[in-house]
Amino acid sequence: MNIEQDKKMDFKDVLIRPKRSTLSSRKQVSLERTFTFRNSGNTWTGVPVIAANMDGVGVPTMASALTKHQMMTCLTKHNDFGDWANLLDGDDAEQIKHLTAISVGTKLDAWEEAKKIIQSFDLQWVCVDVANGYSEHFADFIKRVRQDLPKINLIAGNVVTADMTQELILAGADVVKVGIGPGSVCTTRIKTGVGYPQLSAILECADAAHGLGGHVIGDGGCTCPGDVAKAFAAGADFVMLGGMLAGHQEGGGEIIERIYHSDQLDPETLEPLIEKKDFIQFYGMSSDTAMNKHSGGVAHYRASEGRTLEVPFKGSVNATVLDILGGVRSTCTYVGASKLKYLGKCTTFVKVNNQFNASLLK
Numbered sequence: 001m002n003i004e005q006d007k008k009m010d011f012k013d014v015l016i017r018p019k020r021s022t023l024s025s026r027k028q029v030s031l032e033r034t035f036t037f038r039n040s041g042n043t044w045t046g047v048p049v050i051a052a053n054m055d056g057v058g059v060p061t062m063a064s065a066l067t068k069h070q071m072m073t074c075l076t077k078h079n080d081f082g083d084w085a086n087l088l089d090g091d092d093a094e095q096i097k098h099l100t101a102i103s104v105g106t107k108l109d110a111w112e113e114a115k116k117i118i119q120s121f122d123l124q125w126v127c128v129d130v131a132n133g134y135s136e137h138f139a140d141f142i143k144r145v146r147q148d149l150p151k152i153n154l155i156a157g158n159v160v161t162a163d164m165t166q167e168l169i170l171a172g173a174d175v176v177k178v179g180i181g182p183g184s185v186c187t188t189r190i191k192t193g194v195g196y197p198q199l200s201a202i203l204e205c206a207d208a209a210h211g212l213g214g215h216v217i218g219d220g221g222c223t224c225p226g227d228v229a230k231a232f233a234a235g236a237d238f239v240m241l242g243g244m245l246a247g248h249q250e251g252g253g254e255i256i257e258r259i260y261h262s263d264q265l266d267p268e269t270l271e272p273l274i275e276k277k278d279f280i281q282f283y284g285m286s287s288d289t290a291m292n293k294h295s296g297g298v299a300h301y302r303a304s305e306g307r308t309l310e311v312p313f314k315g316s317v318n319a320t321v322l323d324i325l326g327g328v329r330s331t332c333t334y335v336g337a338s339k340l341k342y343l344g345k346c347t348t349f350v351k352v353n354n355q356f357n358a359s360l361l362k
C-alpha cells in the first residue's frame with residue numbers, strides 16, 4: 001500500500017486570482033477554439049463545451065439547440081439509426097455533424113451497429129465511453145476503432161491519471177475524457193472508494209496529453225460557470241456537462257409537478273399558501289433507473305453507481321448556456337485573456353478554505 005502525500009484539489013479548493021487586464025468588456029473575449037487532432041489529423045473549430053451522453057442531456061433536441069451556440073453534444077449510446085436520420089434531416093446537418101458525437105461502449109456487436117451509423121451519415125466524432133478506462137481491453141478496443149476509422153475524431157474515457165491518458169492517445173484517441181467519480185449523479189466514490197479530485201485530474205492529464213499533441217475533456221463535477229472556467233484554466237481543452245444542462249425542455253423527459261405548502265400564509269384563510277414547482281427526473285447512466293430502462297435490469301455482478309434525482313425544470317437551455325458562456329467570458333476578462341485559448345496561461349490558482357459566502361443560501 002502507498003500513500004501519495006500531496007493533497008489533490010477539486011474545483012472548490014481553488015479560486016482564480018484576478019490580474020491587470022487591458023480588456024474592458026467580456027464582449028471582447030472569444031470562446032471559440034481551433035484544434036488539430038493528433039490522430040485523426042482533422043482541424044475543428046467551435047465552443048468547446050459538450051453536453052454529456054446522458055438521458056435528458058445527450059439527446060437530439062439538445063444537439064440542435066447547442067449547435068446554434070457552436071457547442072457540442074455527445075448523444076447517448078441509446079440513440080439509434082432513426083434518431084440520427086431525424087437529427088440530420090435539416091439544413092444544419094453539416095454543422096450538427098461537426099458538433100455531435102455518437103457514443104459506444106466496448107461491445108463488438110454495438111460497435112458494428114455504430115459503424116453502420118457513422119458510415120451512413122459520414123459522422124465525424126465517436127466517443128468510446130466506459131466507466132473505467134483502465135482495463136487493457138479498453139486500450140485494445142481504442143486501437144481497433146482507430147484502425148477501422150482512421151479519419152474519425154476519437155474521444156476515449158474515462159481516466160484520471162497521466163499514464164493512462166498517454167496510453168489512450170498512443171492507442172489512437174484524439175481526446176481523452178477525464179473524470180472518475182466527480183459527477184452530480186455519480187456514486188462511484190461512495191460505492192467503491194475510487195476516484196481522483198477533478199481539478200488535479202484535469203491538470204495532470206492535460207499536461208500529459210498536451211505533451212503528446214493530444215487533447216482532454218474535463219468530464220463531471222462542474223456545478224456552476226465558475227467551475228467550468230476553472231476546468232478550462234486547469235488545461236481542459238473541452239468541458240463536458242451533465243447536471244448543469246439537465247432539467248431543460250430540450251432534454252425531453254416528463255415534467256413532474258410537485259405541490260408544497262409555502263411558508264407564506266393566505267391573508268384571508270391564514271392557511272399556508274400552496275406553491276407548485278416543476279421537476280424533471282435526472283439519473284446517472286449506471287443507476288438502477290438507467291439500467292432498468294435500457295438493459296432490462298441491474299446485472300447481478302455490478303452495483304448501480306448512479307443516483308436518480310428530480311431536478312427543477314429550468315425551461316429552455318438557451319438562458320443556461322448564455323449564463324455559462326457569459327461566466328467564462330467574464331473569467332477571461334478578470335485575468336486578461338482575450339481568448340479562451342489564453343485562459344490557462346493567464347491563470348494563477350490560489351488555494352482556499354472558503355470559496356464563497358454561503359451565509360444567506362438556504
Ligand code: 5GP
Pocket residue numbers: 052053054131158179181182183184185186187188219220221222240241242243244283284285286287305306307
Ligand atoms: P456532471 O456534469 O453531472 O457533474 O457529470 C457528468 C458526468 O458524470 C458524465 O459525463 C459521466 O462521465 C458521469 N456519469 C454519468 N452517469 C453516471 C453514473 O451513473 N455513474 C457514474 N459514476 N458517473 C456517471
